[in-house]
Amino acid sequence: DAKTTQPPSMDCAEGRAANLPCNHSTISGNEYVYWYRQIHSQGPQYIIHGLKNNETNEMASLIITEDRKSSTLILPHATLRDTAVYYCIVRRPGTGNQFYFGTGTSLTVIP
Amino acid sequence: NAGVMQNPRHLVRRRGQEARLRCSPMKGHSHVYWYRQLPEEGLKFMVYLQKENIIDESGMPKERFSAEFPKEGPSILRIQQVVRGDSAAYFCASSPPLAGGPQETQYFGPGTRLLVL
Numbered sequence: 001d002a003k004t005t006q007p008p009s010m011d012c013a014e015g016r017a018a019n020l021p022c023n024h025s026t027i028s029g030n031e032y033v034y035w036y037r038q039i040h041s042q043g044p045q046y047i048i049h050g051l052k053n054n055e056t057n058e059m060a061s062l063i064i065t066e067d068r069k070s071s072t073l074i075l076p077h078a079t080l081r082d083t084a085v086y087y088c089i090v091r092r093p094g095t096g097n098q099f100y101f102g103t104g105t106s107l108t109v110i111p
Numbered sequence: 112n113a114g115v116m117q118n119p120r121h122l123v124r125r126r127g128q129e130a131r132l133r134c135s136p137m138k139g140h141s142h143v144y145w146y147r148q149l150p151e152e153g154l155k156f157m158v159y160l161q162k163e164n165i166i167d168e169s170g171m172p173k174e175r176f177s178a179e180f181p182k183e184g185p186s187i188l189r190i191q192q193v194v195r196g197d198s199a200a201y202f203c204a205s206s207p208p209l210a211g212g213p214q215e216t217q218y219f220g221p222g223t224r225l226l227v228l
Contacts, residue, residue, distance in 0.1 A: 043202050043219035098144065098156035099217060
């Protein structure tokens with residue numbers, strides 16, 4: 001699976017959009033981009049995933065560049081409860097075994 | 112639909128004792144994964160199981176650790192003769208039967224915090 005690079009930490013003002021970047025320059029054509037978050041040592045929570053089209057759900061939006069070498073997770077209106085470590089993971093479908101969690105981005109939402 | 116359940120949530124053991132961690136997957140999920148998270152680190156994959164089969168144990172320590180997912184009942188992660196270095200959070204995840212694509216999303220439980228004294 002391709003390696004990802006994320007900034008170690010970010011701050012965001014409450015109510016503003018949080019934009020979390022992820023670089024995955026070695027991504028292969030059939031590898032998906034997944035985002036999870038971990039709030040204060042709870043179990044990781046699935047947020048969203050995509051292949052090449054932008055995706056949106058009730059939690060967030062995922063913007064994947066046309067060359068697929070990077071992506072951005074957008075939390076449209078950050079709240080204090082969004083303070084967490086966010087993990088960007090690139091994974092091939094059908095491997096069926098594991099997600100590789102790196103160090104992620106520690107997002108702090110500031111009142 | 113209940114999520115992934117793990118118990119106990121906290122477990123304290125003395126060095127040399129055995130630890131048993133249990134995981135009940137989400138309803139309809141037949142695949143279970145165990146991860147370990149050491150303090151201040153990311154999650155590390157340990158083992159992937161289907162009912163009655165170990166599919167991938169490439170992340171399991173070679174000694175003292177074992178896992179099973181019987182036909183009936185929860186998946187069990189067993190650590191024999193625990194040492195202080197085993198102190199960590201152990202997370203279980205489950206996913207539906209594989210078909211490629213979105214079905215492979217893993218859903219995580221709340222974890223078991225193991226403390227070895």
